[in-house]
Amino acid sequence: MNKQQKELAEKILKLKNEKRALLLAHNYQRPEIQEIADYVADSIGLCRRAQQEKNAELLVFSTVNFMAESAVMLNPDKKVVIPAKNAFCPMAAMLPAEKVKLAKKKYPDAAVVLYVNTLAEAKAMCDVCCTSSNAVQVVNSLDEERVIFGPDSNLAWYVQQHTDKEIIPIPQRGFCYVHKLFSEGDILLAREQHPDAEVLAHPECKPEVQCIADFIGSTSQMYHHTIESPKKEFVIATETGLIDRMKREQPGKEYIPAYSEAICSAMKLNTLEKIYLALKNEEPTVTLPKPIMKKARKAVERMTEITGR
Ligand code: SF4
Known part of the structure; x- marks a missing residue:
């Protein structure tokens, strides 16, 4: 952190204590935000931590829109603010509720499973x-x-490779533009340059990238895998913020971006300055219409019932 960032960080920490607020940062946040956050995790991990913090009244969710919505539905008694109000995930925007409705009509016998990276109005369906x-x-x-x-x-x-059920993707070519950037060539080159490294890829990467990775997992799974693995070098195919976290929290190993x-x-729209202002003014707040919140929450809770966490 530079001098200016340090001064802002001090002001944030002071205000956070005074307001009994929690600063929750996604794995893809800027390093200076991760450094002062109460928790750094994936989106559902952050929501769960917030649920455990009974005394916190204000949640500063340094993430993107759909994640802050999940925080609202899982923490209805707390005020949720998002520092960058225009931090919209383009992938979540690819699936408006209307598209879910149409798919349900077309395949009435199918179950509907939505990734948490969707807007609440889609989750509700x-x-x-x-x-x-x-x-x-x-x-x-x-x-x-x-x-x-x-x-x-x-x-x-990825799911289709691990199930006998028929998976019907909606939209047909929905994608995360960040994970789409990784190519087979990037992985092959990294392997050549780092022959002892293990290659870890997120399942949002393209199939050809997943096929040549050693390990496929979510950000949390990748994070824990690097701790448990005897390997000392890792090539990481996900947003670079996770690498910042690994370097800070698990020094002594090498993490190479693929x-x-x-x-x-969108993730990087959150800054220390915006966090300070969000804490001070307690806005922009994130709210959801009650009927949507109730239905979307039910879909998330059913996931918890199935997985036990
Ligand atoms: S990394 Fe991809 S899925 Fe995550 S917020 Fe950014 S665009 Fe959306």
Whole structure:
């Protein structure tokens, strides 16, 4: 952190204590934000931590829009603010509720499983949500033989490799533009340059990237894998913020980005300055209409019932 960032960080920490607020930062946040956050985790991990913090009244959710919505639905008694109000995930925007409705009409016998990376209005229309770490478990737990799955078609492909059910992706080519940046060539080059490294890829990466990775997992799974693995070098195919976290929290191993420009601009809209202002003014707040919140929460809770966490 530079001098200016340090001064801002001190002001944030002071205000956070005074207001009994929690600063929750996603794994893809800027390093200076991760450094002062109370928790750094994936989106559902952050929501769960907030639920455990009974005394916290204000949640500063340094993430993107759909994650802050999940925080609202799982913490209805707390005030949720998002520092960058325009931090919109383009992948979540690819699946408006209307598209879910149309798919349900087209495949009335299919169950609807939506990745948590969707907007609340879409979640409210599904049977159950999933994360990238439990998608296979959730799908395989269902009675239905056909499953409408969205919005990420690469995660849908990954699930299809681990189930006998028929996966119907909606939209047909939904994707995360950040994970789409990784190519087979990036992985092959990294392997050549780092022959002892293990290659870890997110299931939002393209199938050809997943096929040549040593390990496929969510950000939390990748994080824990690097701790447990005896390897000392890792090539990481996900947003570079996770690498910042690994370097800070688990020094002594080497983490190499599979592509150093894999940066989510929506995530990076959050800054220390915006966090300070969000804390001070307690806005922009995130709210949801009650009926949507209730239905979307039910879909997330069903996921918890299936996975036990
Ligand atoms: S990394 Fe991809 S899925 Fe995550 S917020 Fe950015 S665009 Fe959305």
